[in-house]
Amino acid sequence: MATAAAHQTYGAEEAGAGTAAYERAFDAAVAADERIEPRDWMPDAYRATLVRQMAQHAHSEIIGMQPEANWITRAPSLRRKAILMAKVQDEAGHGLYLYSAAETLGTSREELLDKLHAGRQKYSSIFNYPTLTWADVGAIGWLVDGAAITNQVPLCRCSYGPYARAMVRICKEESFHQRQGYELLLALSRGTPEQHAMAQDAVDRWWWPSLMMFGPPDDESAHSAQSMTWKIKRHSNDELRQRFVDICVPQAESLGLALPDPDLKWNEERQHYDFGPIDWSEFKEVLKGNGPCNEQRLTQRRRAHEEGAWVREAAAAYAAKHNDTTGAMQA
Amino acid sequence: MTAAPATPVPTTAALALGDDALVLSHRLGEWAGHAPVLEEEVALANIALDLLGQARVLLSMVGDEDELAYLREERSFRNLQLVEQPNGDFAHTIARQLYFSTYQHLLYTELAAGDGQFAGLAAKAVKEVAYHRDHAEQWTLRLGDGTDASRERMQRATAALWRFTGEMFQPVEGLDVDLSALEAAWLEAVGGVLRRATLTVPEGPRSGAWTAGAGRQGVHTESFGRMLAEMQHLHRSHPGASW
Numbered sequence: 344m345a346t347a348a349a350h351q352t353y354g355a356e357e358a359g360a361g362t363a364a365y366e367r368a369f370d371a372a373v374a375a376d377e378r379i380e381p382r383d384w385m386p387d388a389y390r391a392t393l394v395r396q397m398a399q400h401a402h403s404e405i406i407g408m409q410p411e412a413n414w415i416t417r418a419p420s421l422r423r424k425a426i427l428m429a430k431v432q433d434e435a436g437h438g439l440y441l442y443s444a445a446e447t448l449g450t451s452r453e454e455l456l457d458k459l460h461a462g463r464q465k466y467s468s469i470f471n472y473p474t475l476t477w478a479d480v481g482a483i484g485w486l487v488d489g490a491a492i493t494n495q496v497p498l499c500r501c502s503y504g505p506y507a508r509a510m511v512r513i514c515k516e517e518s519f520h521q522r523q524g525y526e527l528l529l530a531l532s533r534g535t536p537e538q539h540a541m542a543q544d545a546v547d548r549w550w551w552p553s554l555m556m557f558g559p560p561d562d563e564s565a566h567s568a569q570s571m572t573w574k575i576k577r578h579s580n581d582e583l584r585q586r587f588v589d590i591c592v593p594q595a596e597s598l599g600l601a602l603p604d605p606d607l608k609w610n611e612e613r614q615h616y617d618f619g620p621i622d623w624s625e626f627k628e629v630l631k632g633n634g635p636c637n638e639q640r641l642t643q644r645r646r647a648h649e650e651g652a653w654v655r656e657a658a659a660a661y662a663a664k665h666n667d668t669t670g671a672m673q674a
Numbered sequence: 675m676t677a678a679p680a681t682p683v684p685t686t687a688a689l690a691l692g693d694d695a696l697v698l699s700h701r702l703g704e705w706a707g708h709a710p711v712l713e714e715e716v717a718l719a720n721i722a723l724d725l726l727g728q729a730r731v732l733l734s735m736v737g738d739e740d741e742l743a744y745l746r747e748e749r750s751f752r753n754l755q756l757v758e759q760p761n762g763d764f765a766h767t768i769a770r771q772l773y774f775s776t777y778q779h780l781l782y783t784e785l786a787a788g789d790g791q792f793a794g795l796a797a798k799a800v801k802e803v804a805y806h807r808d809h810a811e812q813w814t815l816r817l818g819d820g821t822d823a824s825r826e827r828m829q830r831a832t833a834a835l836w837r838f839t840g841e842m843f844q845p846v847e848g849l850d851v852d853l854s855a856l857e858a859a860w861l862e863a864v865g866g867v868l869r870r871a872t873l874t875v876p877e878g879p880r881s882g883a884w885t886a887g888a889g890r891q892g893v894h895t896e897s898f899g900r901m902l903a904e905m906q907h908l909h910r911s912h913p914g915a916s917w
Contacts, residue, residue, distance in 0.1 A: 408706060408715070412706035415704075419912070420909070420916075421726065421729070425730070428723050429719075431706045432723065435712050435716045438712055477917075527917075530916065531917075534917075646708075647708045647710070651709065651710020654711070655710060656820065656821050656823075656824070657817050657823075659820075660820045
C-alpha cells in the first residue's frame with residue numbers, strides 16, 4: 344500500500360536509464376518513513392539484503408522447530424504438551440509467512456530452501472544448541488523468544504511493507520510464547536528442588552547464547568550501517584542487547600533464578616545494567632558450523648525434505664491430472 | 675468441558691475414546707520437524723492438538739488427566755491398536771488417519787445427535803474431526819492418484835493397516851451406538867475414497883481372532899510400550915511434582 348507519489352514502478356523498458364531519479368524517489372520514500380512495496384523500484388542491494396535477512400529469518404523459524412519438537416513426546420503434562428505443540432505449529436506458520444514475504448522480492452520458497460539445505464544461507468546460531476532437559480523449553484521461550492522479540496518489534500516498522508506486516512503478526516504470537524516460557528520456568532523454579540535446579544541449569548546454558556542473538560558488537564557488524572540508513576534496521580546490535588539485559592534482570596529476580604554473569608550489576612550513571620564480556624570466539628565457531636548441533640539440525644532438515652520429495656511429486660502429479668476439477672486442491 | 679454429569683460417566687467408554695485421541699495425538703506429534711512440506715507441519719500439528727484437546731476432556735471425565743496419561747501402564751490403556759501403530763512413511767500416517775478419522779467422524783456424529791454423556795464433547799469435536807477426515811481423504815487421493823511410486827506406497831500402507839480396522843467396531847461398554855451400522859457406513863466411505871484414489875480396497879481379514887478388541891482390553895502391539903516409555907519418562911521421574 345504505497346501511498347507516496349514518489350514511489351515509481353520500475354518498468355523493464357526503462358532499465359538503466361534514469362536510475363538516479365528512481366534512487367532519489369526511493370531515498371525520499373524511505374526518509375519519509377513510507378513503506379516500500381513489491382512493485383516499487385528499489386536498489387538491487389536493498390533487495391539482496393532483504394532477501395538474505397528474510398530468508399535467514401524464515402530458516403530460523405523452521406530450524407528452530409527442532410530443539411523444541413525434541414521435547415513434544417516427553418512433555419511432562421498434557422497441558423504443557425498442548426502448549427508446546429501449538430508453539431511449534433506457530434513456528435511453521437511463521438516460516439510460511441516469511442517465505443511468502445521473501446517471495447515478493449522475486450525469489451521462491453524452493454530456491455531459499457535449497458540454499459538452506461546447501462548451507463549457503465544461514466539461520467540463527469541459537470538453534471545449534473541442544474535442548475537437554477525439559478527446562479530448556481522454558482529457557483528458550485523466555486530468553487530466546489525474548490531476544491527475538493526485542494530484535495523483531497522494531498522490524499514491525501521496517502521500510503519494506505511485506506516484511507513489516509509479517510512481523511506484526513509474528514510478534515503477537517512470539518510474545519505469547521515468551522510469556523508461556525516464563526511461566527514454565529516459574530513453575531519449575533517454585534517446584535521441587537530438582538525442578539528448581541533443572542530451571543537454573545537451563546538458564547545457565549541459554550543466557551550467553553541468547554545475548555549472542557543480537558549479533559556481533561556494533562564496531563564489527565558488517566551490514567548495520569547500510570541497514571539503518573535503509574530503515575530495515577532501527578537500532579544497533581549493542582543497543583538492543585542492552586535493552587534485552589535490562590528487561591531480563593528483574594524478570595530473573597522474580598523467577599528466583601540467577602543469571603550466570605558475575606559482572607552483572609546496575610549502573611546508576613548509565614541507568615542500565617553492566618554485564619560481562621561475551622565469548623565471541625564461541626559465537627564465531629557456531630556460525631562457522633562447529634556448534635554442538637549444526638550438523639544434526641541441517642541433516643534432519645535435509646532428510647525431511649528428501650524423504651518428502653515423493654509426497655510433493657505426488658501432489659504435483661495429481662494437480663496436473665485434475666487441474667480441471669476446481670476445488671480439488673483446496674484441501 | 676461441561677457441567678458435572680448427573681449420572682456416572684461410562685468409564686470404559688471415556689477411556690477408550692480418550693486413549694484413542696491421546697495416543698494418536700502423540701504419534702502425530704512425532705512428525706514435528708519431519709513433515710514433507712511446511713503446510714503439513716502445520717496440518718499434522720493442528721490435528722494432533724485437536725486430538726489432544728479431545729483426550730483431555732475425555733480423560734478428565736474419568737479422573738486426573740495427567741495421572742491417567744502418565745501413570746497407567748501399557749495393559750491399562752484402552753486405545754485401538756490402530757492408533758498406536760508407528761508413523762511409518764507419510765502414506766502410513768495418512769492411511770491411519772483415513773481409517774481412524776472416518777470412524778471417529780461417523781461415531782461422533784452419532785454421539786452428537788444423541789443425549790448421552792458424550793453428546794457435548796462430540797458436538798464440538800465433530801467439527802474438528804470433519805476437517806481431519808477431509809485432510810486424510812484429500813491426501814489419500816493425491817498419493818493414490820499421484821505418481822506410480824506414491825500409489826505403490828499408499829496401496830502398501832492401506833493394506834498393512836487394514837487388519838487393525840475391525841477393532842473399531844467391537845462393542846465398548848457404555849458406548850451406546852449401533853456398531854454394525856457404523857461399520858457398514860465406514861466400509862462404504864473408506865471403500866469409496868480408496869476407489870476414487872485408484873487404489874484397491876484391501877481384502878485381508880479386518881479382525882483376526884487375536885486382534886479383535888485387543889487394544890480395548892489392554893492388549894497392545896510391541897511398539898506401544900516404547901512409545902509410553904518415552905511419553906511418561908519425565909513425569910514418572912519426578913513423582914508428585916507439578917509442571
